[in-house]
Structure formats: structure tokens, C-alpha cells
Amino acid sequence: MAVFLQSLISGILIGGVYALIGIGLTLIFGVMRVINFAHGDILMVGMYLTYILFTFAGIDPFVSVLISFPLMFIFGGFLQKVFINRVLNAVAQNQILLTIGLGLIMSNTVMLIFTSDYKIITTSYSSSTFQLGGGVSVSWPLLISFLITSAITAVLYWFLLKTDTGQAIRATAQDREAAQLMGINVKRMSIIAFGLGSALAGTAGALISPTYYIFPQVGSTFTLKAFVITVLGGMGSVVGATLGGVLIGITESMSAAYISSGWKDVVVFSLFLLVLLLKPSGLMGKSRT
């Protein structure tokens, strides 16, 4: 029972960060119909940003979110304005190639600057835990990152559901042409959506940096993970990505505990395939009509 509770709790905590990654990708896809293959690399940039702020300015990784979120928003908005907006009407292959190319440029640039050495951020709390009783312990950095994730997700939901700009982003995702007829500047919405998606990925990068190795190629794992999460939840569904993220987190941590950590990816992908077999449009996805 202790093992079960332990891995359930760890799974939910790490799942929060996964949700953030997935929400970013699904938001970009929903508004632009572009799959952002640079998503993991954007997360990686967020990790290095955190590393720089920590190493050279002594800013705590969790506090640095206040800086990296807006910076990554601007970075994403820039990518959208300069590159992605130009291929919105292009064939899918070109969009895929463009985002893959942008990702490669990011990882190679970072490699040139920082070499491919693994970096770590060691904080006073990096490996500290507290006892929940019954043999269950919770890692402090995971718990803090989960709390930050929850706060960001809550604010994001409020933004999308209640504000004019948030509603305009959803409207653009649901019917781009009709949105134009409402007087919505859809190019601007695309910039905001890509900015937000990048800020979420970058923040996820910041939040995991106290517990992960930081290296230029770390992004590819997360691009794949983000993709699994969003497809599982239903492409374009923010609620789906939230659920998908937590579900993947729990699955990983359960399979690491009960099978072996080497097998966790196999279990995750089996679950992924199983869900898609039963519901091809994903958990929250709308079947196409």
C-alpha cells in the first residue's frame, strides 16, 4: 500500500509538469493546426535559462519562473511572428520541417555555447523530502513545482474561459474564418498562443531543472512526451492535455515501482496505443465529422 501511495503521489506531482508541457503543445496545435516539433527544444532553452539565472545571478530555479515565463513568452511570440506565421497556409510537411529545423537550431546553438556536457543545478533542497506517514515520503522540489504548475494552470484556465483575449484564442481555434469576421486579429492570437505555449514549455523546463540533467539534446525526449500527452488527451483540448499529463505521470511512476524503471516507456506507449484503439480521437477529442 505504501508503495502504491508513494508512486501515485509522485506520479501526480510529476504529471503536473507534464500537463504544462502538453497544454502548451495542444494550445499551439489548436490555434494554428501546426504540430510544434520544437516544443521539447523550447523546454530545453527554458532549462538553460534557469541554469544561467541560477549559476550567474544566484536566482533560485523556482523563483526564476517569474523571469523565464515572460522571456519565453517573448521568445515564442518572436518565433511565431518571424517564422511560423509564414507557413500557416503551407502544406503540413513544410510546417513540420520548419519546426524541426527551429528545434535543431536551438539545440545546436546551445551546444556551441555550453558544449554537450551535462549540467546540474544543485539546490539545498534538490534531494530533500518530507515524511507523510505510513512510509510515504514526498520530494520537496516535486511538491513545489506541482504547486506552481497548479497555480499556472488555474490562471491559464481562467484566462481562456473568462477574458476577451482568451475567448478570442478559443474562437480562433474553433473557426479561424468566423473569428476574423468577429474582428479578431487572428495573426495576433497565433502570436499569443505560440508565446503562451513556449512560456509553458519553458516554465516546465525551469521547474524540472533542480531534478533533471540539463544537456542540449534533452528536448527530444520531451517533444515525444508532449506529443503522447496531447494525442492521448485529444489534439487541441486543453482539458485533455491536463488529464493526459497527469495520467502519463502516474503511469510512469507506477510502472517504475511495480515493473522496473527501464520498462516505464513501454508501459506508457502500450497505454497510449490502447487508448487510441478504443478512442482514436483521444480522451477529450472530438471525433471528426
Next chain:
Amino acid sequence: MLRIEKLNFSYGDLKVLWDVDLEVKEGEIVTVVGANGAGKSTTLKNISRLVKPDSGALTFDGQDLSRLPSHRVVELGVVQVPEGRRIFPEMTVMENLRMGSYVKGTRKDRERNVEWVFDLFPRLQERQKQLGGTMSGGEQQMLAIARGLMANPKLLLLDEPSLGLSPLLVKNIFDIITGINRQGVTILLVEQNVYQSLRIAHRAYVMETGRVVLTGGGQELLDNEHVKKAFLGM
């Protein structure tokens, strides 16, 4: 108010509009009729700048629309209710209406406009919280018109508002269009329901394969032999 001169437009290599001339004066109801594929919707898409004209002049109150992005056209008060309703399916009736008054200058009138459109379409008030995508075709059409009215239109472009409605609702919609016009909204109406739409029109245009072939007063066209043969089956 709206003036279109020698408008030409192609979808890629396919030319669909040839030297279209069309004018709407303030306070009018102007109807455009024509067979399927005549280019009526394409003309409206050019006005709303969903597409870019190949050549020709497109002005509204002296402003050159062909140089503006679509959202600026809406800000000027040229509002389109598109063919096929195009309701935001995963937004509630109320959220759809709210998107109608997204444009900055119209937000302050939101509450007043909501009251106005609920008055015109009481059904929408009962269904405020329903998702747009789950509404019936007729209800969606009401919502589409109501959403357009939320934007304080000076000129309302209506693309086949009566399509797919029951005969009773069709009559209702035409009465409402006349009513909206009396309240000061100028209307450019594209319709397949030739009889009803010519009856309420001050002036009208007939389009065939991308060209304007006939123009005149509403009643005048109703009495026209060509119109009678081609559209009214007489």
C-alpha cells in the same frame, strides 16, 4: 456607403469574379441573387477581406477596404453573417454573443446589445448556456444573426440567412431583417429565396457566373421577365 468598382477575383487559377460593380447606400436593403456558384459569397468574402481582391476598388465611407486586414473592416462597422452560420461550436450561446462584440468600441454596449438580440430572438435567451454546436440549424441561424448584431454594424452582410429554415421561420427572418433595417442598419443580403428577398429589397443585383447581369429596384426585378423565368419558375 459601400462602393465596389470593377472587382476581379480568382481562387488560384480559377477566375470567379469579373468586373463586379455594386453599390449600397446608407439605409438601404440591397439584395444579391444568383444561381449556385455565381460568386455571391465570394463577393462578400472580398468585402470582409477574408480574401484579397485581384483588382478593383472596394470602399466603405470613403475608406479603401482593399488595404485593410479583416479585423479592421469589422472595426469600421462592416459585419458579415457568413453562409453556413459558422457558430463557434464549443462555446455557449452567451460566449458566441460575447465574441460578436469582441471589437473594442462595441464592448461597452454589450449588455444593451444582448438585451436587444434576446428581444429579437427570445429562444436564444432560453438557451444562453447551451453549446453552439448542439443547437438546431434554425437556432444556429438566429444565433449567427444575433452575433453579427452584437458588433454594432453599420452595414450588415447577410449570406443566405434563410437557408435550411422552416417556412414559418423564413418569414420570421425576413421580418426581422426589415426590422433591423428600420432601426438604422444598412443591409446587403445574399439570398436563394428570390421572391422574399426581392420583396423586402430597395434595390437588387442579379449575378451570373461571376458577373453582375442585371440591377434595379426590388419590385422592378420581381416583375422582370428574365428573373421570373430564371428564379421564380414562372
